[in-house]
Amino acid sequence: MKVVLLERVDNLGTIGEVVTVKDGFARNFLLPRHKALRATSANLAVFEAQKEQIIARNAAAKAAAEKQAADLDGTQYVIIRQAGETGHLYGSVSGRDVAEVIVAEGGKVERNQIVLDTPIKALGVHPLKVRLHAEVFVTITVNIARSEDEAERQAAGENVIAAQFEEDRLADEAATADLLEGGAGQAVAESYEEL
Incomplete structure (x- = not known):
């Protein structure tokens, strides 16, 4: 189906371009969201008559998005979620x-407006893009952690999962050393001697 675009659409074109798209994409996305009109002679005449208004409306929407982008760009948000020991x-x-x-x-x-190709399934600090307008993108940071303390440590640059594995390894080494020195095993041996 041929359509005339009423706004810039990624990987398709800009305002006023006549492009050919699949029928389903036009019927289910472009036409209901007023991003395009069918490219009939009547609609092309209507577009030409309203072209200045459409361009002005798009410029106003872009200006509003740029104003919003100034407030949102570079912000960091913390999301607390439950996760396993490996950070999944x-x-x-x-x-x-x-x-x-x-x-x-x-x-x-x-x-x-959140540009997320696949859902996030791991703890950590994740940069994300936010599309405020077809031509205005900002980057935010999402810090996903199990607690506020963990979020602060991740924000400081610490790899919380690696630190946890290191703590567990040191605790295991200490327990092994204690057993070898006669810690837990010695108490059992002494109780047998008393019998």
């Missing part, structure tokens, strides 16, 4: 979760 989340963090955290802290974003 019980569940995942989706665009909806990120949008809810941003809105809870006073930002204004929709979940479809």
